[in-house]
Amino acid sequence: MQAKKKVNVNDVIAMKGTEKISVLTAYDYSTSLICDRAGVDILLVGDSAGMVVLGYQSTMPVGMPEMAMFCGAVARGAKRAMIVGDMPFGSYQPNTSVAVENAVQLIKAGCDAVKLEGGSEIIGTIKAIVDAGIPVMGHIGLKPQTSSLWEGYKLQGRTTVSAMKLVDDAKALEKARVFSIVLEMIASEVAEAITRRVSVPTIGIGSGAGCDGQVLVLHDMLGIYEDIRPKFVKRYAELSKSIFDAVSSYAREIKTGKFPEESNTFHLGPEELDKFRKVKKI
Numbered sequence: 001m002q003a004k005k006k007v008n009v010n011d012v013i014a015m016k017g018t019e020k021i022s023v024l025t026a027y028d029y030s031t032s033l034i035c036d037r038a039g040v041d042i043l044l045v046g047d048s049a050g051m052v053v054l055g056y057q058s059t060m061p062v063g064m065p066e067m068a069m070f071c072g073a074v075a076r077g078a079k080r081a082m083i084v085g086d087m088p089f090g091s092y093q094p095n096t097s098v099a100v101e102n103a104v105q106l107i108k109a110g111c112d113a114v115k116l117e118g119g120s121e122i123i124g125t126i127k128a129i130v131d132a133g134i135p136v137m138g139h140i141g142l143k144p145q146t147s148s149l150w151e152g153y154k155l156q157g158r159t160t161v162s163a164m165k166l167v168d169d170a171k172a173l174e175k176a177r178v179f180s181i182v183l184e185m186i187a188s189e190v191a192e193a194i195t196r197r198v199s200v201p202t203i204g205i206g207s208g209a210g211c212d213g214q215v216l217v218l219h220d221m222l223g224i225y226e227d228i229r230p231k232f233v234k235r236y237a238e239l240s241k242s243i244f245d246a247v248s249s250y251a252r253e254i255k256t257g258k259f260p261e262e263s264n265t266f267h268l269g270p271e272e273l274d275k276f277r278k279v280k281k282i
Contacts, residue, residue, distance in 0.1 A: 007041055007082040009113065009135045009179045015041070016201040021180075021213025023203050024221070027053050027070045031218060032077030040081050042203075044115065044215060045071045047086040047145070051227070052219040059144050062088040064102055068109040075110020084137050085111035089145040092116055096128040103129045103136075115182065117143040119169025126176040138173035140166055141207065142185035157190035170194045170202075182215065183207040185232070206232030 005011075015021050026032040026043040035043055049070050050062035071085045085106035092099035103114045113135035116122060126136050141156040157163040166186060173181055180201045183191045188208025195202045195211055204211030216233060219225035223238035253259035268276060 004080045006080055009082075012042070012082065012201060013179055016199070016212050021201055021203060023213055023215035025049075025215070025217045025219075026074045026078070027218075029073045029077040032074040032081075035218070036078040036081045041213070042215075043074055043078050043081045043083050045074050045083065045085045045111065046217065047088045048217050050088075052217060052225045060089050064088060064091050064105060067091075068105055071106055071109040071111050082113065083111045084113045084115050085109070086115050092122070092125050092129075096125050099125045100128050100132045100134075103132065103134050107134055113137055113179065115139055117145050119166075120172045123172050123176045126173065126178060130177045136176075136178045137203075138170075138176075138178040138181040139184065140169045140173070140181060140186075141183050141191075144184075153185070155185050155187060157187040163187070163190040163193075166190055167194055167197060170198050174198045174200055180213075183211055206230065 012021060021042065022040050023042040023044055024035050024040050025046040025048055026035050027045060027049040032043055045067065047059040047062040047067065049066070050056040050059045053070075054062070054066070056062065067085060067088050071083065075083055087099070087102060087106065091102040099116075106114050114129065115137040116126060116129075117139040118125075119138075119140045126138070129136050142153060144153075147153055157166050166183075167190070170181055170183075178200060180203055181194075181198065182203045182205065183194060184204075185206040186194070186204075186208075188210060191202065191204055191207035192210030201212035203213040203215050205215045217225070220228075220230065220233040221236050223235045223240050224243070226240055250259065267273070
């Protein structure tokens with residue numbers, strides 16, 4: 001059977017207005033294999049790994065070494081899906097040279113593109129990365145890396161002034177040549193207006209159905225991560241309970257001697273078993 005073609009930047013851009021774009025986070029080899037086979041278009045190696053995998057209270061502590069490790073693992077698993085790596089907090093804020101250097105690291109780790117949070121204030125950085133030949137996915141609205149420092153995790157674009165600022169930011173990102181823009185927790189009417197006004201695809205998360213695509217954190221939609229339950233997440237499974245029940249059964253069967261069973265056991269052949277039993281020292 002012929003292998004499916006790798007999704008690239010031009011493919012994603014061409015999907016705007018013709019086909020909805022499916023995006024999920026992925027952080028390891030095993031889950032990236034599954035998501036890739038399931039037909040997800042883009043795997044986002046998000047710095048949300050800091051929370052759902054590493055146990056941090058926010059994405060703030062995540063650094064380049066962790067992101068490069070996660071990106072490499074996902075890249076080794078996914079063959080069709082486009083892989084986008086989050087640039088963590090501190091990896092692009094100091095100056096454009098640092099930003100380009102860190103973006104190159106994620107590409108070398110296996111990513112096809114990188115994602116930065118911010119609007120007009122980081123246009124110069126985005127241009128520098130794009131000029132270096134690296135595709136960039138934009139991200140406006142709620143910005144998890146810094147929102148907690150300002151107003152917390154709140155809906156964005158709730159007033160005309162803030163809504164127009166988001167529209168202006170999206171247009172600035174488009175001009176800076178991003179190939180897509182994540183719209184996080186933006187009022188749906190505003191997100192739909194942005195989607196109509198830019199030529200590149202928008203990827204919504206908590207921003208309504210009017211976007212060109214949608215992204216969720218894998219651990220949220222599978223019901224694995226229980227610490228936070230955002231309103232915008234649809235649970236497609238409740239794996240936390242299933243995993244708990246399975247692990248509990250495993251521990252109980254070890255205690256009662258039910259596991260391992262005969263079907264889980266290997267044996268010596270008759271001749272070797274006879275020789276082994278005749279060894280005096282055993």
